[in-house]
Amino acid sequence: MRRESHVRFGGRAEETDRPKGRHRASARPYTEHPTREGKVYCAVVLDVFSRRVVGWSIDASPTAALVTNALGMAIEGRRPDGTVIHSDQGTQFTSWAFTRRALDSGLLPSMGSVGSCFDNAMIESFWSRMQVELLDRRTWRTRVELANAIFEYLEIFHNRQRRHSALGMLTPVEFETRHQQSTVACIKLFRLHGTRGGSTLLLGVNEYFRIKRLPLLHHLQGRPGLAQW
Numbered sequence: 112m113r114r115e116s117h118v119r120f121g122g123r124a125e126e127t128d129r130p131k132g133r134h135r136a137s138a139r140p141y142t143e144h145p146t147r148e149g150k151v152y153c154a155v156v157l158d159v160f161s162r163r164v165v166g167w168s169i170d171a172s173p174t175a176a177l178v179t180n181a182l183g184m185a186i187e188g189r190r191p192d193g194t195v196i197h198s199d200q201g202t203q204f205t206s207w208a209f210t211r212r213a214l215d216s217g218l219l220p221s222m223g224s225v226g227s228c229f230d231n232a233m234i235e236s237f238w239s240r241m242q243v244e245l246l247d248r249r250t251w252r253t254r255v256e257l258a259n260a261i262f263e264y265l266e267i268f269h270n271r272q273r274r275h276s277a278l279g280m281l282t283p284v285e286f287e288t289r290h291q292q293s294t295v296a297c298i299k300l301f302r303l304h305g306t307r308g309g310s311t312l313l314l315g316v317n318e319y320f321r322i323k324r325l326p327l328l329h330h331l332q333g334r335p336g337l338a339q340w
Contacts, residue, residue: 142241144246146252150171152172153167153169161278161286269283
């Protein structure tokens with residue numbers, strides 16, 4: 112089955128419903144924060160399905176390279192195919208470098224409408240939490256000091272320690288691991304029984320996932336996709 116894909120990067124996209132598959136992402140172009148040496152800029156790619164940060168980039172200037180590097184990291188880690196990458200209409204996302212990188216990787220670029228606060232609510236929420244939990248908690252002396260702190264926040268705290276109510280109080284990494292386990296279990300069960308058994312097989316699958324407390328519902332609705340930026 113082809114995975115349903117929808118990715119957001121620094122832009123706006125409709126987020127009223129939870130994605131039914133992986134390879135969807137959302138993002139604001141980037142965030143910035145001052146140090147005594149000058150500003151630090153950070154762009155991220157966030158998986159809408161699992162809330163996991165799958166791509167990020169940190170730089171001293173908000174150039175097209177900032178968002179293109181974050182996109183490249185997400186592409187290398189996820190290998191998306193046919194994923195929609197949604198962004199706002201910032202110059203970084205309309206640049207030749209960003210558009211070419213997306214198209215060459217099989218992504219489908221998308222841009223949000225102007226002035227809509229609902230397009231990219233998930234990534235905006237991510238940035239606001241990062242602002243409160245990390246950026247505004249102290250004064251940063253150097254760019255390197257802040258860059259190291261951002262790295263730890265993204266890869267260690269957010270992806271592996273922060274629990275999300277939308278994920279059943281699991282971390283993004285835990286949620287993806289359980290999803291992969293449930294996928295493997297579903298494949299094994301259907302290979303074992305084939306199409307025979309009808310409702311009996313379906314009841315057996317549901318009972319297995321109830322005991323294992325795995326997210327069967329997401330498998331019935333669709334598979335996971337890419338992340339948000």
